[in-house]
Amino acid sequence: MLIEMKDYSMNQSLDRVDLKLLRLLQQDGRASNAELAEKTNISPATCHRRVERLFKQGTIQSVRAEINPHHIDLGTLVTVGVVLDRSTPESFAEFETAIVRLPVIIDCQLVAGEFDYFLRVRVQDMADFNQLHANQLIALPGVRQIRTFFVMKEVIHHAPLRF
Structure with missing residues (x-):
């Protein structure tokens, strides 16, 4: 049985069908609208609108x-x-403006604690990172110290959000 639902405004909270759609899309972002509609028990048109x-x-x-x-x-x-x-807000802003210009940076987070930022970087090898470190990272504005951690194994990688 298909359940037809009304369109929701952008301010409306998520219902169980929305949450199921989100879970399905996290599992397979290539799922077709028809597959999503079938798995959520709604019509393809309603699924597309949602x-x-x-x-x-x-x-x-x-x-x-x-x-x-x-x-x-x-x-x-x-x-x-x-x-x-x-x-200071100015030093953070200056660093952030500069870091977004480095395409090898795949993540950058402002954090509380011992460090100000954590970066995740993808490079070819240790020599490639050494070049990046020597030529770009230590030259970023306001940098006092950099600590490097080479990832030996990714135990959890891009885990889906649980809700």
Whole structure:
């Protein structure tokens, strides 16, 4: 039995069907609208409207392919802890403006604690990271200290959000 649902405004909270759609899309972002509709027991038209609404309200941010980094010669993952010389809004803004210009940075988080930022970097190998470190990372504005952690094994990688 198919259940037809009304369109929701962008301010409306998520219901059980929305949550199921989100879980299904996390498992397989390539699932067709027909597959999603069948698995959620709604019509394809309703399913399409719901998924579009989830995109428009920003609940679904993007759908993209996850590339095996080893297949494109970026098999070394490095976590980098960065300490800035000052903890001011201006120094944070200056660092953040500069870091977004480095395409090898795949994640950057402002954190509380011993470090100011954690970076995740994908590079070819240790020599490639050494070049990046010497030529770009230590030259970033406001950097006082960098600590490098080479990832030996990814135990959990891009786990789906649990809700």
